[in-house]
Amino acid sequence: MLRYLVYRLLSAIPVLVVVSLVTFLIIFLVPGDPASEIAGPGASGDEIRRIREGLGLDRPFLEQMIAYYTRLAHGDLGQSILLNRGVAEAMVERAPVTLSLTAAGLFMAIFVGMTLGVAAAVRQNTVVDQTAMTIALLGLSVPDFWLGLVMIYLFAVSLGWLPTGGFVPIDQSFTGWLRSMAMPALALGLTQTGLIARITRATMLEVLRQDYVRTARAKGMPEWVVVGKHALTNTLIPVVTVIGLIVGILLGGSLVIEQVFSLPGVGRLIIGAILRRDFPVIQGGLLLTASIFVMVNICVDIAYAYLDPRVRYD
Amino acid sequence: MTTPLLSVKGLSTAFGSATVVDRVSFDLAAGEVLGIVGESGSGKSVTALSIMRLIAHPGRISTGSVHFEGEDLLAKPESEMRKIRGARISMIFQEPMTSLNPVFTIGDQIMETLRQHQGMDRAAAKRRAVELLKLVEIPSAERRVDEYPHQLSGGMRQRVMISIALACSPKLLIADEPTTALDVTIQAQILDLLRGLQKELGMAVILITHDLGVVAEFVQRVIVMYAGRVAETGPVGGLFRTPQHPYAEGLLKSVPQLDHVVDRLPAIEGTIPSPHDFPPGCRFHPRCSYAKAPCAAIVPKLIELMPEHRAACIRHTGYEDRQ
Ligand SMILES: Nc1ncnc2c1ncn2[C@@H]1O[C@H](COP(=O)(O)OP(=O)(O)O)[C@@H](O)[C@H]1O
Ligand code: SF4
Ligand SMILES: [Mg+2]
Numbered sequence: 329m330l331r332y333l334v335y336r337l338l339s340a341i342p343v344l345v346v347v348s349l350v351t352f353l354i355i356f357l358v359p360g361d362p363a364s365e366i367a368g369p370g371a372s373g374d375e376i377r378r379i380r381e382g383l384g385l386d387r388p389f390l391e392q393m394i395a396y397y398t399r400l401a402h403g404d405l406g407q408s409i410l411l412n413r414g415v416a417e418a419m420v421e422r423a424p425v426t427l428s429l430t431a432a433g434l435f436m437a438i439f440v441g442m443t444l445g446v447a448a449a450v451r452q453n454t455v456v457d458q459t460a461m462t463i464a465l466l467g468l469s470v471p472d473f474w475l476g477l478v479m480i481y482l483f484a485v486s487l488g489w490l491p492t493g494g495f496v497p498i499d500q501s502f503t504g505w506l507r508s509m510a511m512p513a514l515a516l517g518l519t520q521t522g523l524i525a526r527i528t529r530a531t532m533l534e535v536l537r538q539d540y541v542r543t544a545r546a547k548g549m550p551e552w553v554v555v556g557k558h559a560l561t562n563t564l565i566p567v568v569t570v571i572g573l574i575v576g577i578l579l580g581g582s583l584v585i586e587q588v589f590s591l592p593g594v595g596r597l598i599i600g601a602i603l604r605r606d607f608p609v610i611q612g613g614l615l616l617t618a619s620i621f622v623m624v625n626i627c628v629d630i631a632y633a634y635l636d637p638r639v640r641y642d
Numbered sequence: 643m644t645t646p647l648l649s650v651k652g653l654s655t656a657f658g659s660a661t662v663v664d665r666v667s668f669d670l671a672a673g674e675v676l677g678i679v680g681e682s683g684s685g686k687s688v689t690a691l692s693i694m695r696l697i698a699h700p701g702r703i704s705t706g707s708v709h710f711e712g713e714d715l716l717a718k719p720e721s722e723m724r725k726i727r728g729a730r731i732s733m734i735f736q737e738p739m740t741s742l743n744p745v746f747t748i749g750d751q752i753m754e755t756l757r758q759h760q761g762m763d764r765a766a767a768k769r770r771a772v773e774l775l776k777l778v779e780i781p782s783a784e785r786r787v788d789e790y791p792h793q794l795s796g797g798m799r800q801r802v803m804i805s806i807a808l809a810c811s812p813k814l815l816i817a818d819e820p821t822t823a824l825d826v827t828i829q830a831q832i833l834d835l836l837r838g839l840q841k842e843l844g845m846a847v848i849l850i851t852h853d854l855g856v857v858a859e860f861v862q863r864v865i866v867m868y869a870g871r872v873a874e875t876g877p878v879g880g881l882f883r884t885p886q887h888p889y890a891e892g893l894l895k896s897v898p899q900l901d902h903v904v905d906r907l908p909a910i911e912g913t914i915p916s917p918h919d920f921p922p923g924c925r926f927h928p929r930c931s932y933a934k935a936p937c938a939a940i941v942p943k944l945i946e947l948m949p950e951h952r953a954a955c956i957r958h959t960g961y962e963d964r965q
Contacts, residue, residue, distance in 0.1 A: 539740040545696055546735075547755045547806065548728035561745050637745060637790040 329633065329640050336629050340622050347618040351611045352396050355383070358605075366409060366605045379409065383607070405615065406608035410601075415612035418597060423616070425495045425593035428505070429585065430578045432513035437520035437574060442567065444521070445528020450555055452533060460525060467522030472581055476515035476588040483511060493590035512589045516581050520574045527570060531563045538562070565636050572628035576621050645712055647672040647813060647846050648693070653706035655685075655692045660917035663688050664870040665706065672813065675840060675847045677857035677878070679893065680867035683914045686850045687736075689867070690816045694733055695723050711813065729759040732807035736819040738800035742791040748775075748802045749787035755809045774805040779835060797828035801835065808839065815840075818850045833860060854897045858882065863950075866890045869914060869925040872944060876951030886953035888930045924956065936961045 355362050363380035364371065380386050384395060399406060405415035441464075448460035484492040490511055496504035535541065536559055544558040583595035594613060601609035633640045646669040655663040663685040670676050678686050691697050693708050695715060708715040710731065715723065727733075735741045742751060752774055753767035762770065768787070775783035778801040791799055800820060807815055817836060821829035837860050840847050849861055857864055857878065864881050866874040866889065874887035885891040892910035912929040915921060921928055927937040932955075940963045942954040956962065 539735060539737050540743040542696065543735065543741045543803070543806075544743070546694060546727055546733045548724045548726070548758060549754065550724060550758075553754075553758075558743050558746075562743070565745075635745060638792050 332633055332640065333630065336626055340626055343622055344619065347622075348397070348400060348615060351614045351618075352393060354611060354614070355385075355607050362607065366607065368605075382407075382409070400615075405612040408601075408606055408609050410604055410606045411609070415608045418609065419594060419612055419616055422592055422594045422597050424497060425591050426579070426582050426586070426595055428495075428498065428509055429512055429516060429582045429591065429593060430575065432509045433517035433520070433578050433582070434571070434575060436513055436517035437524050437578075438567075438571065440517075441521040441524025442528050444525035446532055446555070446560065446563070448525070448529040449532035449536065457529075461529070464522040464525035464529075467518040467520075467525070470518065472515045472519060473584050473588050475518060476511065476585060479511045479515060480589070493588075495591050495593075508591075512585050512591060515588070516578060516585045519581075520578065523574070524567060524570070528563060528567055531566050532559060535559045535562045561635065565632065568628055568631050568635060572621075572625040575624040579617050579620065644671075646670055646709075647674070647711060649707075649709040650689075650693065651707045651709075653689065653692055653708060654704045655688050655697055655701060656704045657701045657917070661704070662870050662917045663692060666867070666870075666872055667706075668865055668872070668875065670814070670846055670848065673844045673846055674863065675849065675861045677861035677864045678848060678850045678867060679854055679857055679864060680852060680873075681893075681914050682852055683916075684867040685870040686852075686867055687818050688870075690733065690818050690848065690850060693816065694727055694731060695720075696727075696733075725759070728755050728807075728812075729810040730812050731814045731816065732810075732812040733816040733818065734800070734803045734807050734820050736822050738796050738803055738823060741803055742799055744791055747788050747790055748794070752787075752802070752806050752809055755806055759810045770809070771805075774809055775802070777808065777839070778802070778805045780805075795828075796824055797832060800824065800832055804832075804835065804839070808843065811843065812845055814846045814848070816848045816850070819852065820849075821856065822851070822853070829856075836860070854882075854893055866893065869920055870917065871925060872954060873926065874951075874953040874955075875944070876948070876953075880948055880951050884948075886947050886951065886958065887926075887955045888932050888957070889926050890953070924954075932957050934961050936963075 358365050361376075363376045363383065363385055366379050366383075367376045384392050387395075403416065405419070407413070408415050408418060411418055444460040444464060448457040451457050480492050483490045490507055494508060496508045498505040536555075541554060541559055544554045549558070582593060583599060585591070586593040586595040587599065594616065597609060598613035600606070601613065648670040650669070651667045652665045653663060653667070654661055654665055666685075666689055668676070678689065680686055688697065688701070692703050693710075693715070695703075695718075697703060703716060706716075710726070715726070718726075742748065749768060749771045752771040753762075753764070756762045756767040756770055757764075772783045772787050775786055780786050780798060780801050786794070786798075791802075794802065804820075820836065821832050824832060833856060836847070836849075840860075847861075849857065851857060861878055864874075864876065864878050865872055866881075866887060868887075868889045874881065874885065874890045876886075881890065882894060885894055889910070896909050910929055915925065915928070921938065923936075923938040923940050924930070924933070924942050927933040930937065936956060940956055940961075942956045943963075944952040944954045945958060946952045947958060
C-alpha cells in the first residue's frame with residue numbers, strides 16, 4: 329500500500345510539469361504581441377512597453393522560463409495586471425467559494441445519486457426504479473444554468489425562501505452558508521447526480537447477480553447486510569473511479585454557476601481575467617484548478633486501492 | 643420410523659411457464675449422505691436452492707412442501723428462514739473462484755456467519771475462524787485468515803467455503819457440485835476432506851454432481867434426476883449394480899471404469915431438452931433406446947422395484963400406466 333501511495337504521488341509530477349509548461353506558454357500562444365493585446369486598442373506605446381517589461385516579456389525566452397519556475401517554486405503566482413495585487417492572494421481569497429460549491433455539488437451527486445441508484449437496483453422494475461431513473465434522466469438533460477435561473481425565480485424571487493445569490497462563509501454562519509449554497513450546489517450537481525444514479529444502478533444490478541451475493545444470502549445474512557455490505561462495497565469501486573472525472577466537470581461547471589448566482593469565486597475571477605486578458609490571473613487559475621484535479625484523482629486512486637484489495641496488493 | 647431430518651414432498655419450482663423442477667420427493671435421515679446426479683440442466687441446483695428458499699425472482703416454488711426437523715420451511719417467514727440458512731442448513735457452490743466476496747478478508751467472511759448466528763464478539767469469532775480454517779486443513783491458518791480471496795487458489799477457496807458452511811455446525815450440508823470447477827487432483831482432495839468431515843461431524847450431506855464417479859465412494863443413497871424429475875432413486879450399491887431406469891443405465895455406462903480401458907466412453911445420444919419444450923409423457927423418451935409408443939403419452943410414476951429402490955419407467959410395467 330505504501331509503495332502504491334509513493335508511486336501514485338510521484339506519477340503526479342510529470343502531469344504537473346506539463347500543466348505548468350502549458351500555462352507558461354499560454355502567453356506566447358496569443359496571436360500578435362501579448363503586451364499590446366493586454367493593453368487593448370488605443371493604448372499608447374509607453375503603456376505597452378510598461379506592460380511588456382512588467383511581465384518580463386522583453387527578456388530572452390529561457391530567462392523568462394527560469395524566472396517563471398523560480399517564482400512557482402516559491403509559491404508566487406505573479407501580480408495581476410488589473411487587480412493590482414498578487415494572484416495567489418486573490419485566489420486564496422476566492423478559493424473557499426469555489427471549493428464550497430464544488431464540494432457541495434459533489435456531495436449531493438454522490439449522496440443523492442447513489443441513493444437513487446441503489447434504490448432503483450434493489451427495487452428493479454418497480455415504481456421506485458422508474459421514479460429514480462426519471463429523476464436521473466431529468467438531471468442529465470436539464471442544463472445547469474437554466475435550472476439555476478428557474479430556481480432563482482422560484483425560490484428566491486417568487487417565494488423569497490432563499491437569497492438570489494451571494495456567498496456567506498461557513499465560519500461566519502453555517503445556516504447562512506447552507507442557504508447560500510443550496511441552490512447553486514443543486515444546479516451544479518444535478519447532472520452528475522443523474523450520472524452517478526445511472527452508474528450505480530447498472531453496477532448494483534450486475535453485482536447483485538454475483539455468486540458472492542448468493543453466498544451471503546445462503547449464510548443467512550439479513551438483506552440489509554447483503555445489499556449494504558456485500559453488494560454496495562463492490563458497487564463503490566466503479567463509482568469511485570468516475571468521481572475523479574466528476575470533480576473536473578464540477579470545477580468547470582462552477583465557472584457558469586458562479587456567474588448565475590453572483591458568487592465571488594475563482595471561476596468569476598478567471599472569466600473576468602479572460603475577458604480582460606489578465607494573463608497572470610488566467611495562469612494562476614489554470615494552475616490551481618489543474619492541481620486540485622490532480623490531487624482529487626490521487627485521493628480517488630487511494631480510495632480505490634482501499635476498496636479493492638486486488639489493486640492494493642499488486 | 644423416526645421423522646427424517648429433511649422431507650421433500652412434491653416440490654415443483656417454475657421460472658415463468660417453465661417448470662424446471664417437477665414434483666420431486668425424497669427423505670433424508672440425520673447423518674445420511676445422499677447424492678443427486680444428472681446432466682447439467684436437470685434441475686439439481688434449483689432443487690437445492692428451493693430447499694434453501696433462495697430461488698430468486700422470477701423463479702417460484704409452485705407446489706410441494708419441505709420439512710426440516712419437522713418444521714415446514716416453505717411456511718416460515720423470511721426472518722425465520724434466515725436463522726436456518728448458514729446455521730442449520732448450509733450450502734456450498736460450484737464456483738469457488740466467485741463465491742467469496744473479493745473485497746473482504748476470508749476471516750471476515752467466516753466471522754460474519756459466526757457473529758450473525760451465534761452472537762460471538764470479534765475476538766471469539768476470529769479465534770473460531772482460525773480453528774475452522776485448520777479444520778478444513780488450510781496451512782498457516784493464522785496468516786491466511788487475514789488474506790483476501792484473490793490470494794488463494796481455487797481449491798483453497800473451496801476449503802474456505804466449506805469452513806464457512808461448517809461454522810455453525812449445521813445438521814445438513816448441501817454441496818452443489820463442489821469439485822466440478824477444480825483440477826482433478828484438487829477434486830480428490832476436496833472430496834476426501836468432505837468425506838472426513840462428514841464422518842467426524844456426523845452431519846447429513848446432499849452431494850450434487852453430474853459425475854457418478856464422484857458419488858460412488860461417498861454417498862449411501864442416490865437420486866438420479868432428468869429434466870426436472872426424479873428418474874431413479876436407490877441405495878448406491880443396488881443402483882450401480884442394477885440400474886432400472888434407462889437414463890441411469892446410460893449415465894453409468896459413461897463412467898470411466900478402472901478395470902478395463904476403452905477408447906471412447908459411450909455417451910447417451912442427444913441432449914437434455916430445454917424446460918420450454920420438455921417432451922410429453924416420459925421426458926426421456928426421445929433419447930431412450932427402450933422407448934415405445936406409450937412412453938410419449940404416459941408420465942411414469944416412481945415404482946418400487948427392489949427395497950428402497952425406485953425407478954420412473956413404464957418398461958417395468960409392460961408399458962402400461964400402473965403401480
Ligand atoms: N434463474 C433462472 N432463470 C431461468 N431459468 C433457470 C434459472 N435457473 C435455472 N434455470 C433453468 O432451470 C433448469 C435447471 O437448472 P439447474 O437446476 O441449474 O440444473 P443443474 O444444476 O442440474 O445443472 C435449467 O434448464 C435452467 O435453464
Ligand atoms: S418410460 Fe419409456 S422412454 Fe421413459 S425411460 Fe422408460 S422406456 Fe424409456
Ligand atoms: Mg447446477
